[in-house]
Amino acid sequence: MRRLLLSLAVLAAPSLALAQSPQDVAEARIGYFRLLGLEMHDLAAMAKGEKDYDAEAAKTHAANLEALTHYSMAALLAPGTSNADLPGKTRALPAIWENMEGVQEKAEAYVAAVQNLNSVAGEGLDQLRPAVGKLGGTCKSCHDDFRAKDF
Numbered sequence: 001m002r003r004l005l006l007s008l009a010v011l012a013a014p015s016l017a018l019a020q021s022p023q024d025v026a027e028a029r030i031g032y033f034r035l036l037g038l039e040m041h042d043l044a045a046m047a048k049g050e051k052d053y054d055a056e057a058a059k060t061h062a063a064n065l066e067a068l069t070h071y072s073m074a075a076l077l078a079p080g081t082s083n084a085d086l087p088g089k090t091r092a093l094p095a096i097w098e099n100m101e102g103v104q105e106k107a108e109a110y111v112a113a114v115q116n117l118n119s120v121a122g123e124g125l126d127q128l129r130p131a132v133g134k135l136g137g138t139c140k141s142c143h144d145d146f147r148a149k150d151f
């Protein structure tokens with residue numbers, strides 16, 4: 001997601017939007033976010049005490065989230081793929097394309113929280129818990145502004 005910051009100019013290139021059908025783009029985007037959800041799931045369970053803390057597992061989930069921050073979101077945010085364009089197929093609000101700077105800000109906060117998580121994930125539950133809480137807050141903050149409640 002960090003590459004998002006560097007790649008927004010690409011959104012202006014119309015050819016990119018035509019590389020795949022809008023629905024293909026939305027499905028890929030949802031897949032990307034499902035990866036975040038998958039990695040976050042066990043971290044949240046550990047933080048809540050629903051799952052035993054496991055330093056190696058926590059480090060792996062954190063590292064996977066970090067790896068995904070290097071994935072450029074530019075193609076996933078092709079114009080013409082909001083929930084106004086594709087009703088029932090995506091929860092991405094038109095606000096994303098109207099306020100790309102706002103999306104960038106949320107993405108920056110998210111990336112910082114992932115980095116923070118990586119610095120403490122193997123250091124024990126007391127360190128993991130606040131880092132996961134902080135990270136979850138950055139997920140929610142972006143969803144509040146840019147994701148519809150339902151499909």
Ligand code: HEC
Nearest residue numbers: 029033034036037040090091092106107110139142146147
């Ligand atoms: C920069 C904004 C942003 C951040 C940060 C973000 N998300 Fe999302 N997320 C979205 C948007 C937009 C969608 C809707 C995508 C769509 O439906 O096309 C979404 C969708 C999802 C979905 C739904 C997939 C589905 O089946 O509907 C999950 C799960 C998810 N995000 C998890 C997370 C988690 C976990 C984090 C933090 C670790 C996170 N997201 C961080 C913007 C964000």
